[in-house]
Amino acid sequence: MLIKRFLTIIAIILSSYASYSLANNSPENYLDYAIKKVEQATKSSQVWDGPKDGPKLVNNKKIIFVASDLRNGGVYGVAKGISEAISNLDWQLKFIDSRGSEIRQAAGLREAISFQPDAIILGGIDALRHKTILEQAKKQGIVVVGWHAAELAGGNDELGLYTNITTDPLEVAEVAALLAVVNSKGKAKAIVFTDPNYKIASIKARVMVDTLKKCSTCKVLELKPLALDQIAEKMPNTLNTLWNSYGENITYFLTINDLYIDYAIPSFESRLEESRGIPRNISAGDGSKAAYKRISQQQFQLATVPEPLYLQGWQIIDELNRAFSNHPPSGYSTPIHLVIPDNVDDLITSESSGIYDPKNGYRDVYLKIWGGE
Template sequence: MIRRTLLKALFIIPFLAVLLMQHSSLALAKTDNFTDLVEKVAFAIQEDSQWTGPTSGPKSLAGKQIIFIASDLRNDGVSSVAKGMTNAITELDWNLRLLDGNGSKLRQAAAINRALALQPDGIVLGGIDAKYHEQALQKAKALGITVIGWHAVNDLNNHPELGLFTNITTNAEEVGAIAAALAIVDAKEYAKVVIFTDSNYSIAQLKAQSMASTIDQCKRCELLSIEDIPLDNIANELPTTIARLLKQYPRQITHFLVINDLYIDFAIPSLIASGQNQHLLPKSISAGDGSVEAYHRIRNQSFQLATVPEPLFMQGWQIVDEFNRAFNRLPPSGYNAPVHLIVNENVEAIDRNIGVYDPKNSYREAYKRIWK
């Protein structure tokens, strides 16, 4: 059964099929781990067209006021979740307001305090670390305001100790692991990687730890460096960091593993400025969240090999559904979207006009049936 699944997956992923054939003897001689990684990567590349989320729940309540607080609306992931929510509430008699934290913890805290003063029915923490704002969230709980996180903590659970009804995210460890697995497969088990992360966000740290652990399990691979660069300071720090790394590890780095596509946006000018042939420069793999620029690079096979996108619009709809469950005094749905990998072979499935990974699994119809 495993072999049939693998062959079916590889049939639609030519570069992985060739890679497996070229190195099957090496994999079998050493361990089955490489074959397992190839299968996991191939499986992640396939899109599940069947809705596996909730099919039952409460009818929608009317007249709810929701405030979406974005960590930074310049982040495509955060803004796309907000767009998904905006689309979803057209089906309901709700109002949605956006506040922007502009990538700064101080501004995010100010936005949370402003939201609390407005006393809405619900607040969304869009990419904001809930633990850092625990005191404000406890105030929200005391005011009877339902708070839902998107990437606010590391897992998909309710966190009453933080005042969170639930948190929407894909499994950060799985996301990091599949990104690193692709690097290993692409480098034929000789990956030499640099990881970029932001220690201000616990979910980013978890992705980075998972990537590092996966690389560490590959005997012929090497983790050269972990670079901690805040997302709100990428433009200032990344150019000198890239220049230093290329000088420190001349023609050694096979892949950059990053926790967000934004790092690649700002790495490319420095990579071009190095004057090296693009084919000799590191390939980048992003463990989130899928951006228009990332898809363009992947489509053109320019600097970026892959991204692990989240179904951002769908998560916006899920947040609305979770609020409705909370308002009806029901528990969260517990739904967690499967990890998906976008590479050159399947990037055309991304609608160029939308620029967001939007699964064709009829989730909108499923949620509308629940609410009505």
């Protein structure tokens, strides 16, 4: 079954490039294709495109959120969105923080099951790594919903997930790479960073590489593996090695998230002091407060692709209510939004929060659904 799941992911990747056939006839056509995709991704939708109906609220439910690490901005943002949604309900919510430890994640899941809740939410926890424990939850009739718990959005019976909430990682990766094509006018020369320890990171990086290769006048200089837990230690030497190899030929760094750019800043500053150029940096994920600041100041980062964390928290509660009502998942996946200097100020709700929160009325819509209106 795991092999089948992996083959499904590969098939999706391959099928996502079917639309490239016409766009790839010439550099001009491909650039036009890239421009249209990027323009669409940078638009800030003011209209709710998610579910507008569903089951009325089921009362008196006990929910436990098991977090991979509440110090992680994404996990914390989703947790805050869940708390906000539940404050309008009569449900009980408990948090268990694994503090970044896989051992604590396993212990936290076992603890959560022992409380016999109605549902468990996996906050950034890899469901595959804890499949055996999740089977126990399934046997006890506990609904499990994940946030970034599997590679793709949607249900996963094999892992015991009613549904998994995430933006489409393949779309995120494609749009990030297409921005480099557009920004360079089809002349990008890029290094792509990834973490080889995570399948989804490798898949995203491969999509970025393949997207750039579709641009016949662009060039992928190197796909660079660098584990997330080694970035702080190894990034300076890694950058020195890359500059020794490619020098000023590097015009773009594409990364799977903002952390790579965070730890590259000291090296960038040193090069600027020496009057040497630095690449333009694009992150295919996250949308951290630091990234927004860099993009707004047009310093060290060109773009990032954030997730609407509060919205996803509300969606998780709606999906749980559908499960409690024996309804199928909504099937909704939030659209891709590319944050660049032109739209960064519109997409940040406030300087203090640094959270991308679409102004599309999703809170009111969900409250109406749960109220049976």
